[in-house]
Amino acid sequence: MSPMNHGNTTEVSEFLLQGFSLQPELERLFFLLFLSIYLLILLGNVTIILLIRSDTQLLQTPMYFLLSNLALADLGFTSTTIPKALDNLMSQKKTISYSGCLAQMFFYIFFGDSGSFLLASMAYDRYVAICCPLHYSTMMSHKRCLQLAAVPWVIAIINSLLYTLLIARVEFCDPEEIPNFFCDIYPVLDVSCSDTSLLETLLMTAVVVVILGPFVLIIISYALIFYTIMKIPSAVGKRKAFSTCGSHICVVVLFYGTVSWIYFKPNSKNLNREDTVAAVIYTMVTPMLNPFIYSLRNSEMKVAMKRVIKRHL
Numbered sequence: 001m002s003p004m005n006h007g008n009t010t011e012v013s014e015f016l017l018q019g020f021s022l023q024p025e026l027e028r029l030f031f032l033l034f035l036s037i038y039l040l041i042l043l044g045n046v047t048i049i050l051l052i053r054s055d056t057q058l059l060q061t062p063m064y065f066l067l068s069n070l071a072l073a074d075l076g077f078t079s080t081t082i083p084k085a086l087d088n089l090m091s092q093k094k095t096i097s098y099s100g101c102l103a104q105m106f107f108y109i110f111f112g113d114s115g116s117f118l119l120a121s122m123a124y125d126r127y128v129a130i131c132c133p134l135h136y137s138t139m140m141s142h143k144r145c146l147q148l149a150a151v152p153w154v155i156a157i158i159n160s161l162l163y164t165l166l167i168a169r170v171e172f173c174d175p176e177e178i179p180n181f182f183c184d185i186y187p188v189l190d191v192s193c194s195d196t197s198l199l200e201t202l203l204m205t206a207v208v209v210v211i212l213g214p215f216v217l218i219i220i221s222y223a224l225i226f227y228t229i230m231k232i233p234s235a236v237g238k239r240k241a242f243s244t245c246g247s248h249i250c251v252v253v254l255f256y257g258t259v260s261w262i263y264f265k266p267n268s269k270n271l272n273r274e275d276t277v278a279a280v281i282y283t284m285v286t287p288m289l290n291p292f293i294y295s296l297r298n299s300e301m302k303v304a305m306k307r308v309i310k311r312h313l
Contacts, residue, residue, distance in 0.1 A: 044291025
């Protein structure tokens with residue numbers, strides 16, 4: 001780090017990542033655990049993408065097209081944070097360069113926001129399928145499907161650029177030890193020397209739009225879905241309708257529950273051990289469970305997987 005003439009501020013070349021603050025023997029155990037989780041994430045999400053692309057019968061619908069986009073977002077989201085966390089668990093000097101920190105923050109926000117809005121797109125697809133089945137092919141045309149997949153990526157890249165450019169204007173002090181295992185927004189701001197009150201207000205506004213916006217759309221979609229399902233006369237029809245939404249609801253609860261804990265609790269800048277656990281859940285555990293939730297609870301995915309396996313054998 002090279003000092004500048006700004007009082008106690010410095011021109012930062014790298015940050016220290018506090019990580020998990022574990023004893024050496026526990027770090028090796030957590031390395032094996034997180035490596036196993038990452039390999040499962042890669043295996044599960046790559047399998048979903050390849051399965052949807054290879055099956056030409058059951059899985060060529062808007063729902064599975066959106067699911068393949070979510071799987072791609074999960075791959076990028078976890079690949080942004082987990083490899084660096086694994087590297088720091090096995091190294092003595094747990095650092096990340098300044099440019100690397102900004103890059104990690106950019107891609108973390110980009111893929112995270114994409115996943116959030118893609119969940120809203122998938123909720124809209126389920127709403128149309130259950131509440132307007134006769135108009136599904138019209139309302140979920142090829143063009144509309146592409147729009148529902150493209151808009152989340154466009155919003156995400158604009159938002160991630162905004163975050164990153166704002167953070168790049170912030171000055172930092174010694175010691176630059178980020179109280180997290182990756183470069184998230186509030187832990188980075190926690191080591192800033194600048195007056196970040198206006199920046200925090202802008203960031204909180206963006207967080208509310210990016211997290212609460214899609215979540216409200218999902219709640220509205222499922223309120224209309226449940227209202228429609230309750231009007232179905234037969235118990236079998238109700239059960240079948242609920243089964244088509246169960247997987248998506250599980251993913252939504254896991255994702256938004258842990259994200260809300262991190263970003264909307266009081267004093268969200270001051271992370272503690274519970275926050276680290278929540279961060280591990282939404283950066284590692286939720287993307288790992290997504291493929292299993294969608295494949296094990298989905299009869300069409302299981303049928304398509306059996307067909308693909310038989311074809312290759």
